Amino acid sequence: MVDVWRIFLDDAVVPPPTAGESARAARFKSPQHAARYLKAHGAMRSILKRYTSTRLEFALREKGKPYLPMAPTVRFNLSHSHGMALVAVSLEWEVGVDVERMRPMPDFVAVAERFFPPSEAMPVSEADFFRRWTRVEAVLKARGVGLYGASSEADGDWTIAEVEVGEGYAGAVAVEGKGIAVSLRDYGGQE
Numbered sequence: 243m244v245d246v247w248r249i250f251l252d253d254a255v256v257p258p259p260t261a262g263e264s265a266r267a268a269r270f271k272s273p274q275h276a277a278r279y280l281k282a283h284g285a286m287r288s289i290l291k292r293y294t295s296t297r298l299e300f301a302l303r304e305k306g307k308p309y310l311p312m313a314p315t316v317r318f319n320l321s322h323s324h325g326m327a328l329v330a331v332s333l334e335w336e337v338g339v340d341v342e343r344m345r346p347m348p349d350f351v352a353v354a355e356r357f358f359p360p361s362e363a364m365p366v367s368e369a370d371f372f373r374r375w376t377r378v379e380a381v382l383k384a385r386g387v388g389l390y391g392a393s394s395e396a397d398g399d400w401t402i403a404e405v406e407v408g409e410g411y412a413g414a415v416a417v418e419g420k421g422i423a424v425s426l427r428d429y430g431g432q433e
Contacts, residue, residue: 243332243422243423243424243425244330244331244332244335244337244401244415244417244422244423244424244425245330245331245332245425245427246328246329246330246339246405246413246415246424246425246426246427247285247289247328247329247330247331247427247428247429248326248327248328248405248407248408248426248427248428248429249281249282249285249322249326249327249328249329249429250325250326250429251277251278251281251282251285251322251324251325251326251327252278252281252325254281254284254285254429254431255431256280256281256284256285256287256288256431257284257287257288258284259280259283259284260283260287263279263280263283263284264280266279267279267280278322278324278325278327279322281327282320282322282327283320285327285329285429286318286320286327286329288429288431289318289329289331289429290310290316290318290329290331293313293316293331293333294310294312294313294316296310296312296313297312298310298312298313299311299312303386304386305386305387305388306388307319307383307386307388315333315334316331316333317331317332317333317334317335317336317337318330318331318332318337319337319338319339319380319383319384320339321339321340321341321379321383321413322341323341323342323343323411324343325343326341326343326407326408326411326413327341328340328341328405328407328413328415329429330415332417332422334419335417335418335419335422336384336385336386336417336418337384337415337416337417337418338379338380338381338382338383338384338385338415338416339380339383339405339413339414339415339416340375340376340377340379340380340383340413340414341376341405341407341411341412341413342372342375342376342379342411342412342413343410343411344368344369344372344410344411344412345368346368347368347371347372350365350368350371351364351365353371353375354371354374354375356392356393357375357378357389357392357393358374358378358392358393359378359393359394359395359396360393360395361395362374362377362378369412372412373404373412373414375412376404376412376413376414377402377404377414377416378392379414380402380414380415380416381396381400381402381416383416384400384416384417384418385418398418399418399419399420400416400417400418400419400420401416401417401419401420401421401422401424402414402415402416402417403415403416403424405424405426406426407426
């Protein structure tokens with residue numbers, strides 16, 4: 243089972259930021275982007291505490307994917323776009339998640355040609371592009387390669403599920419393994 247947590251950033255009640263989160267948020271040019279960044283990361287910490295009682299100390303893998311060295315069975319991923327964030331959590335499988343606010347993108351075909359793997363069909367509209375983009379990005383994030391692995395096929399079996407996150411957004415989760423159940427949950431605030 244993989245849990246995908248939906249967070250409405252403008253309304254979320256989250257724990258105070260860590261010193262590192264505050265330092266990173268201070269580099270944002272927009273106060274709104276900084277506030278949403280802090281809310282997304284605060285919510286993620288609050289969610290992860292539901293899955294482990296160990297102290298949350300984050301480390302980064304080679305290509306930058308975060309993990310919890312003191313809780314190695316907790317696999318997670320965060321994505322946020324404008325007022326929405328998603329956090330995917332699994333206790334068994336590598337997981338990636340992506341959310342995108344749909345917006346005009348006149349060059350969506352060129353972006354798809356550059357970044358989509360051969361198995362992903364070319365999008366027929368901007369909405370279709372964002373639906374497919376979140377699927378591709380979720381797999382890249384689960385693999386821990388980010389855009390470094392763009393346009394390459396993922397080895398092995400994968401469960402890739404679109405997540406109905408709300409009007410104007412596209413979301414997807416990718417899990418290394420076949421036929422894995424995905425549950426959508428709403429984040430209701432810190433515990």
